Amino acid sequence: SQQGEEDPQALSIQEGENATMNCSYKTSINNLQWYRQNSGRGLVHLILIRSNEREKHSGRLRVTLDTSKKSSSLLITASRAADTASYFCATALSGGYNKLIFGAGTRLAVHP
């Protein structure tokens, strides 16, 4: 099964609202990353949070990490129509496995 699982699977909001997506994982990690994928395109790296960090910001993005609960959340504030995309969390496993394990993604639709 997937290491990471996003919740919700789909999210529909109005422009200007905040969007929150959650990710849960199963095993110990070095870091957790969030990616965006626009329809028909490749994935774009958004933000990386290390296992010893609890919160990180980048522009309108805020990521939290709770290693005790093995969960993370991505908050997009003041959403725009251009934020419409699928968002994936990915975990870099500890132990030098040198690979990212992706969740199933959250499809975000932001309506003008």
Add this chain to the structure above:
Amino acid sequence: DTAVSQTPKYLVTQMGNDKSIKCEQNLGHDTMYWYKQDSKKFLKIMFSYNNKELIINETVPNRFSPKSPDKAHLNLHINSLELGDSAVYFCASSSDPEVYGYTFGSGTRLTVV
């Protein structure tokens, strides 16, 4: 200039054929990957190379063979294509996957008919 480029972008082929997908990165990264994204958007790692050396080979049929002629290139050859191979294949690279994110190519949509 494109950082990770894949060719072709689209590939339609018949069952049983052999095809190749090429990937090149100009970022100077040591590690390159192939991921497969199925119709439900699940992304699964297939292979990883570090400086031309195979370091990850997930449970992938032998019909799939990666080749890395140098650390800037990682190609994927698929023999005897099957209907179930239809997917989007993404190449990615990273300088240090435990510290930095991956840079992905735009994908190759493979359709086997």
